[in-house]
Amino acid sequence: MTDRTTTLTAEDLEKELAAYLSEKTKTEVGPADDVFASGLVSSMFAMQLVVHLESTYDVAIIGPELKIDNFRTAQVMAALVLRLSDEAGDA
């Protein structure tokens, strides 16, 4: 496996994603902050978010995995990425 997620811990991922969210929303976003709670996010941003995770971490997020609860915070996104790349590795 050359996938870079194998060398990233959940904590690294969370930090990376929180930084990404902060940059995109132009507000300080912590690892546990819910970016969807404020209704702050447009469908355009949701799209960007999905595409960002897929292209940066080489995962495919399809069907049932596209639920909002998988994207609320940097923490749950990190968990999603790790789980999906594990599943891809096992297959």
Place this chain on the structure above:
Amino acid sequence: MTLVKCLVWDLDNTLWQGTLLEDGDVRLPDEVRAVIVELDSRGILQSVASKNDHDLAWKKLEELGVAEYFLVPRIGWGRKSDAVMGIARDLQFALSTVAFVDDTPTERAEVNYHAPEVRCYTEQDVLSLIGLPEFSPEVVTVDARRRREMYRANALRTEEQESFDGPDEDFLRSLDLVMEIRRADDDDLSRVEELTLRTSQMNATGVHYPDRVLRGLLADPAHEVLTITLTDRFGPHGAVGVLLLERHPGVWRLKLLATSCRVVAFGAGTVLLNWLVDQAAQAGVHLAADFRPTDRNRMMEIAYRFAGFTQDPCVCLAGIGDPAGGDVQCLHLVTARREGPATMRLLSPDLTVATSI
């Protein structure tokens, strides 16, 4: 025949009679004024490329009461071909959709040399332009008639967005967005048809509903045909969405939801879906949505999924029949009340009361 989307006018002895800097006074014949107004009403944009003193010429256009018809004018001493190409670039039109009218053969030749795709006309053609097929679109929609206003508003909006560095949500709030959802009437239908044809990216089912079919559904109490328009403090965005809903006991089936790519960044799709979910919750019904994944409508899938739609089975789906076609999925949602949008004002009908027009 490629339709002309923008006509660029020379001024001296073309738009008006006389040479402004020599004669001081120039005259705009009523027949030419009528051509300007008619082209505008057909949704053909107009601009100016004139070798003149900018301030004087623009002041004269204002005095003559026609300045408002001309977008991104180029009045100065540069080459006409540069002016025409600059106008096309500003309006984001291909040169093959731009026309140029000038009384001077040299100017027409110069434009033709550098931009051969641009169609050139002489001052003698002016009064007959409105009879030419390339200036005669078959259908003139409500939006076409307001196209000039929409372009102007869009230019201002882009300028402001580029100079804005706060959070996007704050920018959206600063726009004073108003979304109006209404039950479509006859007048709205040509705009609806244009939308279902044009906005492939956000058309959830990819099923086109021709004018005839939609008219039939207007009269059908089991269906709701809704159109969505968006306005902000810069002006109208025009018709930006269409929604077709079929009522069943216990569930409403969303057969068509198309929104214009132009307003995706404003979160229009999400606002619309949330409103519909809330209406269904008030009516005590579930929602079902036809969805055919294509390589271009992934944003729509994300909008549905993020709104809570799943492919889980539900007893409510037994009575609604098969989806529109073989590869069309049925997405389903158990509805609950939702809060209204934070970024825009919403004007909407009450769907819990069924009416037919």
